[in-house]
Every structure is written in C-alpha cells, then in structure tokens.
Amino acid sequence: MKERGIGVLLLATALGALIALGLITYFIFQAGVPLIAKVGLWQFLSGTEWNPTAKVPKFGILPMIVGSLWLTFGSLLIGVPLGLAVAVFMVELAPPRLAVLMRPAIQLLAGIPSVIYGFIGLTLLAPLIRATLGGPGLSVLTGAIILGFMILPTIIAISEDAMRAVPLAIREGAVALGSSHWQVIIGVILPAARSGIIAGVILGMGRALGETMAVIMMIGNSLNIPVSPLQPATTLTSNIGLEMAYAGGDHRQALFGTGVVLFIFIMILNALATTFVRRPATSRRSA
C-alpha cells in the first residue's frame, strides 16, 4: 500500500510539472497570438520599427530578433572554443586531482546570479571596450563576451561527459596504431563525442538566447538594428524585461507575442539538442 502511495505521489508531481508547462504555453499564446494576428505575422516579424506607444503604434520586432541572433552567435563564438578547450583539458590533460577540483569550480560558475555577470560587464568590460575599441561600450560585443562565459558551464559539462563516454577500445585502438595524443584527441575522441558536444552547444545557445537580466545591463538597449558588434542593440528577452512593467493593451500583447517567438526559438533548440543527445556516438564504431 505504501509503495502505491509513493507511486501516486510521484505521478502527481510529474503531472504537476507537465500541467505547469501546459499552462505557461497556453497563456503566452493566448495573450500574444491575437496581436500577432492583428498586425500580421510577417509584419510582426519583419517590421523594423518598434514604437508601441505612438499614436499609430508600430509593432516590428526585427531589431530584437537580429539583436538576439547577434548576441547568441557572438556568445557561441566565445563560449564554444573556450568550453571545448577546457573540456579537452579536463578529460585528456589535467591530472585527475586537478580535474576533480575544476569540476565544482565550473559548476559554481553556473551558480553565479546573472545580475552579477551583468554588473561585471557593465562596470569592467564596457568601459574597457569603450576605451580600446571605441563605441559606447554597452554593445553587442560586451554582451557576447560575458554571455560566452555564462554558457561555459553548460558546454563544458556536457562535452566532458560525452568525451568520457568514448569507449576505451576506440582510444586504445588509435594509440596502438601509433597515434600521438593530439591525433587521438582530434581524430578519435572529438569525432566520437561529436553528438554530445553539439548537444552541449545547442543547450548553451538556448541559455544565451534566453538570458535577460545580464543582457539588459550590458547591451545598451537600442532599438536600431546593429550593423557592428560595437553598437548597442536590444534582444527579444531584454525588451520584454524592460517594457513589461508599464505596458498595457496592445503593447502588453505585443510583448507576449515577442514571448511566443522566443518560446518557439527555444523549443526548436531544445528539440535539436534532444535529437543529438539521444543519438549515441556509434557512427564511428563497429562491432
């Protein structure tokens, strides 16, 4: 009887999570879709002007989509090489004791509140970029660099697991054929861990796309479409974060519409990540 009770309890919790997800989805779409329909989907996505409080309000979110893409890919440019390098170091080069120390340190990186990251970007990196590269300092570049560090824990943890999961037999086979350590890493370990690494990158991408607080603090929140990484921009998330507090009516609905777009982006990324995680790294192996 007790077993059964625990089972029911767990089922209820699991259902609770599913119901919460369902409700969130429903409310975002219910609140956002009517305005998208009114403006027209294409107008909404490709409009370059966002002026929700004007007499003739404009609801074009292209500047935010572009800003989000700039920032997301910029952060990947920083985070992926760095994260992969750290993961390779931890799996292949670090003495086991050092790797054991590094792992919690990197997890701690994930535990730092994003507002702190934003604070560091705002007070340390932005003035530095303003002084060395020019521009206002608060820019796509500043955001991308800090975001690149924020997504490191995700990329490192998942790539590290994937590399450790490469069967010993594959590694030994390569060593026995006279591969140097680098040839093993580049020719065998990375290709065999490829799907896991890609999954890590996609999850990091989702985190970069969804980050709000730090982005608001660093990116300058300009509604112009940035044409250089030194220019300020705005993103889907930062715009929602900044304007939701005072928005009403159509404006509020338009922000929910922005949320719908973001939601769909994230869903696509998660679906991609799941596909890559599920596909085992067997493509280079044979029985």
Added chain:
Amino acid sequence: MDSKIEFDHYTLAYGRDTVLNDITLSVARNAVLAVFGPAGSGKSGFLRSINRMAELEPNERHSGDIRMDGTSLFVPGVDLPALRRRAAMVFAQPVALPMSIYDNVSYGLRLSGKRERRQLDEAVERSLRAATLWDEVKDRLDSSGLNLSGGQQQRLSIARALALGPEVLLLDAPTAALDPISTGKIEDMLLDLKANYTIVIVPHSIQQAARVADAAAFFLNGSCVEYGPGNQLFVSPRDTRTEQYVTGRFG
C-alpha cells in the same frame, strides 16, 4: 638464442594492484611466444608493457626494465608513437574503421605523416597479402571495411598493424571473437609471419597456444610460473601448477 625483447625483473602495478611481479624472460627473434594463464594473471599487462600502453592506466607504476634489441624502452625521450609502430598491437575485438578497406589499412601510415600514393599502395598490397586477405578484397579496396565478415575484419586489423612496418606483433587474443575456420586461417598466417616478425600472442585457448607457439610462458597471479619451449611446456611441464592448468584441472 638471439632475443628480440628482454624483460629484466620487470614489475608492473596499477594503483595497489600488482599486475606483473618480477618478470624476467626473453622473447626470441622471429619466433612466436604464447603467454597464457587464467584471467587476471597479467597476460595483457605483459603485452601492453612491450608497447608501453600499460601507461595509459591510471596510477600505473613499474620497475625493472624491458629492452628491445638491447635498448631499454624506458630511456628518456623515447618516441612512443614510433615504439607503437615498431611493436604493433592487435586486439581481441576486430576494429574496422568506417572507411574504405584501403584507408583502413593505410590509416596508421597516414597518421605517421606518409602521404605518397605509391608508397601507400605498395604497403596496402603487401600488408593485405601478408594477412592473407588480398585475394578476397583486391577488387573492392574502395568499399567499406564495415562490410567484411568478422574474420575478415580481424585480418584487416592485422593488415593495418602490418602496414605500420613493425618488427614485433602483439596479439591480444586475436581469435577470441572468431569462428574456428577464421581462427585456423589466422593461425596459419602467424606461422608464415614469424619469418619476418617476432610475435607475442595471448592465445584464446591452450590448444591454440600449443599449435602456434615456439615458446610459451605460463602466468599466474602476475608471476611467470614457467617459461620454456612450447613442446616441452605443453607436453612435460615441470611445475605442477602448469601441469594442472594445461591438463584442464583449474582455470
């Protein structure tokens, strides 16, 4: 006796586990040495010490010496990839890489930086012939190695090892995953190969050891219990433990 490899009071441990305990024996040039014994007796550790792959294990420690052609394997600055080409290893599980037969065989050569097509062509044909696979695959070198049968894949693995131009072949139960006919082919091949190579094999049965070995060493719990010519060791072992193992009373 002209020896190719000499173990000199060699002791190997992984962490707290002693794998090999004070081994002193020599492997004759152009002969087959069979190293046999129950699971955990140190056979693989012995094999992996010769190409220094034992060092991949965490917390590996060793003492004593191993010499090949009179030179210690442990002198500072030894080129490990080069050592592993000199003493090429074949594993129990055939490994066909997901690439053409040609690329499979030439893989190790390309790793070492050889790119010249004529050299590769020549090495591929020579190795496949030596591994008695040439006649079966010569018309389809471009097809995937994955399409070969298990026995063919193992001969492909041996060809890949031979392509490295080794002096020593280290075979870790190379027929463990194969049927009797493929096993027979590989055993026949070994007898041909010893004209040019020194072979150390961990056989997958005592019968196999008796069929292929010029010399044999019986290992138990990391120690070499008995070492001698194959016909003596299998027919009239001196140590009672060897006799009991050979006649199937334990192990």
